[in-house]
Amino acid sequence: MAVANNELEKVIIQSVMEELAKKGLLSQKGKDHVMAAAMMDTPLVPNTESEEMVTFPPQEEMQISNPFNADAVKAMKKLTPARIGIGRAGTRPKTMSLLRFLADHAVAQDAVFLDVSEGFLQRMNLMSVQSAAVSKDEFLQRPDLGRRLSEEAVKIVSEKCEKNVQVQILIVDGLSSTAIEANIPDLLPALMQGLKSAGIKVGAPFFVKNGRVWVQDHVASIVNSEVIISLIGERPGLGTAESLSAYMIYRPNETTVEADRTVISNIHKGGIPPAEAGAHLTDVIQQILAAKASGVKLNQQK
Amino acid sequence: MILKAKVYNKIFAFQSLKEVMAKANEEKSGDELVGIAAKSASERVAAKLVLSNLTLEDIYNNPVIPYEEDEVTRAIYDGLNLRIYQEIKSWTVGYLREYILDHKTTGEDLAHISRGLTSEMIAAVAKLMSTMDLVFGSKKMRVQSHCNTTLGVPGTLAFRCQPNHPTDNVEGMLASLKEGLAYGSGDAVIGINPVEDNVETVTRLLDTVKNFMLKWEIPTQNCVLAHVTTQMKAIEKGAPVDLVFQSIAGTQKANDAFGVSAAILDEAFALAQRKGTATGPNLMYFETGQGSEVSLDAHLGVDMMTLEARTYGYARGYRPFMTNNVSGFIGPETIYSGREVIRADLEDLFMGKLHGLPMGIAPCYTNHMKADQNDQEMGTLLCAMAGSNFFMGVPGGDDVMLSYQDTSYHDDASTREILGLRPLPEFEKWLEKMGILENGKLTERAGDPSIFDK
Numbered sequence: 001m002a003v004a005n006n007e008l009e010k011v012i013i014q015s016v017m018e019e020l021a022k023k024g025l026l027s028q029k030g031k032d033h034v035m036a037a038a039m040m041d042t043p044l045v046p047n048t049e050s051e052e053m054v055t056f057p058p059q060e061e062m063q064i065s066n067p068f069n070a071d072a073v074k075a076m077k078k079l080t081p082a083r084i085g086i087g088r089a090g091t092r093p094k095t096m097s098l099l100r101f102l103a104d105h106a107v108a109q110d111a112v113f114l115d116v117s118e119g120f121l122q123r124m125n126l127m128s129v130q131s132a133a134v135s136k137d138e139f140l141q142r143p144d145l146g147r148r149l150s151e152e153a154v155k156i157v158s159e160k161c162e163k164n165v166q167v168q169i170l171i172v173d174g175l176s177s178t179a180i181e182a183n184i185p186d187l188l189p190a191l192m193q194g195l196k197s198a199g200i201k202v203g204a205p206f207f208v209k210n211g212r213v214w215v216q217d218h219v220a221s222i223v224n225s226e227v228i229i230s231l232i233g234e235r236p237g238l239g240t241a242e243s244l245s246a247y248m249i250y251r252p253n254e255t256t257v258e259a260d261r262t263v264i265s266n267i268h269k270g271g272i273p274p275a276e277a278g279a280h281l282t283d284v285i286q287q288i289l290a291a292k293a294s295g296v297k298l299n300q301q302k
Numbered sequence: 303m304i305l306k307a308k309v310y311n312k313i314f315a316f317q318s319l320k321e322v323m324a325k326a327n328e329e330k331s332g333d334e335l336v337g338i339a340a341k342s343a344s345e346r347v348a349a350k351l352v353l354s355n356l357t358l359e360d361i362y363n364n365p366v367i368p369y370e371e372d373e374v375t376r377a378i379y380d381g382l383n384l385r386i387y388q389e390i391k392s393w394t395v396g397y398l399r400e401y402i403l404d405h406k407t408t409g410e411d412l413a414h415i416s417r418g419l420t421s422e423m424i425a426a427v428a429k430l431m432s433t434m435d436l437v438f439g440s441k442k443m444r445v446q447s448h449c450n451t452t453l454g455v456p457g458t459l460a461f462r463c464q465p466n467h468p469t470d471n472v473e474g475m476l477a478s479l480k481e482g483l484a485y486g487s488g489d490a491v492i493g494i495n496p497v498e499d500n501v502e503t504v505t506r507l508l509d510t511v512k513n514f515m516l517k518w519e520i521p522t523q524n525c526v527l528a529h530v531t532t533q534m535k536a537i538e539k540g541a542p543v544d545l546v547f548q549s550i551a552g553t554q555k556a557n558d559a560f561g562v563s564a565a566i567l568d569e570a571f572a573l574a575q576r577k578g579t580a581t582g583p584n585l586m587y588f589e590t591g592q593g594s595e596v597s598l599d600a601h602l603g604v605d606m607m608t609l610e611a612r613t614y615g616y617a618r619g620y621r622p623f624m625t626n627n628v629s630g631f632i633g634p635e636t637i638y639s640g641r642e643v644i645r646a647d648l649e650d651l652f653m654g655k656l657h658g659l660p661m662g663i664a665p666c667y668t669n670h671m672k673a674d675q676n677d678q679e680m681g682t683l684l685c686a687m688a689g690s691n692f693f694m695g696v697p698g699g700d701d702v703m704l705s706y707q708d709t710s711y712h713d714d715a716s717t718r719e720i721l722g723l724r725p726l727p728e729f730e731k732w733l734e735k736m737g738i739l740e741n742g743k744l745t746e747r748a749g750d751p752s753i754f755d756k
Binding site: 067081092140144235 | 468471477480634638671699700705716747748750753
């Protein structure tokens, strides 16, 4: 018997064998013999347990039917991340373009509206407190509430956090819980290790839910650290929802302005990879500690 | 001036016209954030009731920001036609709404009274209008303008082709431009938001687009949406500019934050007249948006919608070629949901038109709002029915530079075909010559950017 060399052939042989066996026309031994002869090395799985799934075609694929100059369209697609060369159905987008757009927007919305999971915080051994914004709706509509801790959080931070350390690290969900879960597992250990190796005294990092950048000023006023750094989820684009920023400030007070913060943004696997960012942030924090200044004031000293 | 109203068994008393104006608004997160929104549905109706009974003279006598303190207020009052105002000042806001909607009142009539209306009067009447009122009223008004081509021709719908690129890469920008043109987008303007706001970048983009327009004989206008002062420096150095752009707002404080003033805009307009490349007479392009004053903490306690109307009052003196809102771009703390942004878009379109502005709309949204593509498409169709002069055109609806979603090239072509609207006449001829459009419909060849790569 010839070797069955494609999936369809294998399926046909197997169904014939099964039919014959059902009708008692083929013993198990006979069936095994035929299967072996057909060199069906892997047993076939029924379709219901199939690993097959529907996925999007590669983004770079040119979707225009009968283009005037296919190579030119392909070349154009390489020049920009914009959604071009995507073709149309009448005046409307093709089904895959529509669904890809919906998927990208869905990922962005989930990053904004879903919380960082409890399981993740436990695995990372992070204490969790909340800003004064009690829900995502309130957080998004009231930027002022996300800039300070809730009363309960103030109590917890006062009781549990070590005071007068050199550096306090905050993990803040901001506008992307996805960015936290994607980057913190590599970023936080790298940063902790870096600071430890440099002999810098660091307080236990903790998580702030529904927080904005300015919440670090409130935390700093309680723990009295020299430097406070927030690792915070950025507003997701349709391209990625995983981008994270680090905001650092030296002893913030009532007169602090935006320009006093040092910012490193675009931390994600397609930008500054999280482990690398850990090393980079260690360097920046050392500079801030040495200069006793951050933001524009730090740059002026350089 | 009666500032008290009874809604069934409840009595509501208001302290000022400013408070009534804020509380008469439909729900928006920015008014809530500032703490000036109505506290209940009944209070909202009470404010509308009070407002409906006020006369235009009451509004004239109580500017929400004093004349002496604010350049925008001065532009509104100084630009008013007093004779027309005198004729209508005894009208109540409620009567003005009915006058606008009356079958006997034509677009010409509205263009006439427009000159006697302050921005606050226009905002006030829009606060009494429902969605369909706004569409019906807007549709009556048709404002035309001319730069190189004529915008606002009856039966047409134009688009700004917006081929932004995240690093201002000229070839990447051209790729998106070709795709847009191949869908019939770009008759209002080819307008690029640059990443780098400097003379070199702006000049490079302007030159590239102008040369492309000349090579392919495209009847439209070019514009690079850098800060107005950067564009002015580029013009002085010889860059080809058809339209001068600037974002503006409804208080002097917010315009200060934008780095713009009446003096700068006067100078820019004069420069465009002396050294620009366009025919004119309309040479300016403005973008506005409900909530910008809130996000800049420059609202002075005035509601977002009234401030947006004031922005149009500020704009109209410059006789712009085009003006559009970007109310959905500002963020969830000012406009939270799809419902809020659709309402804002319709208000802006109506208020802009009643100011005599050639109004377009950017029915857009960001990823941290509770809005999605369906909301955006509903807003687009409603504004198109209401006679918006133009919308944006963004590849696949995804602006990869500004990170927000706006009308796509596909939406542009779809909206025209759904409502039987045509491109601007000169541009339609060009599209037919290129084999992109035939009898108002995309051809087989359309949607292929490589038709420009012979």
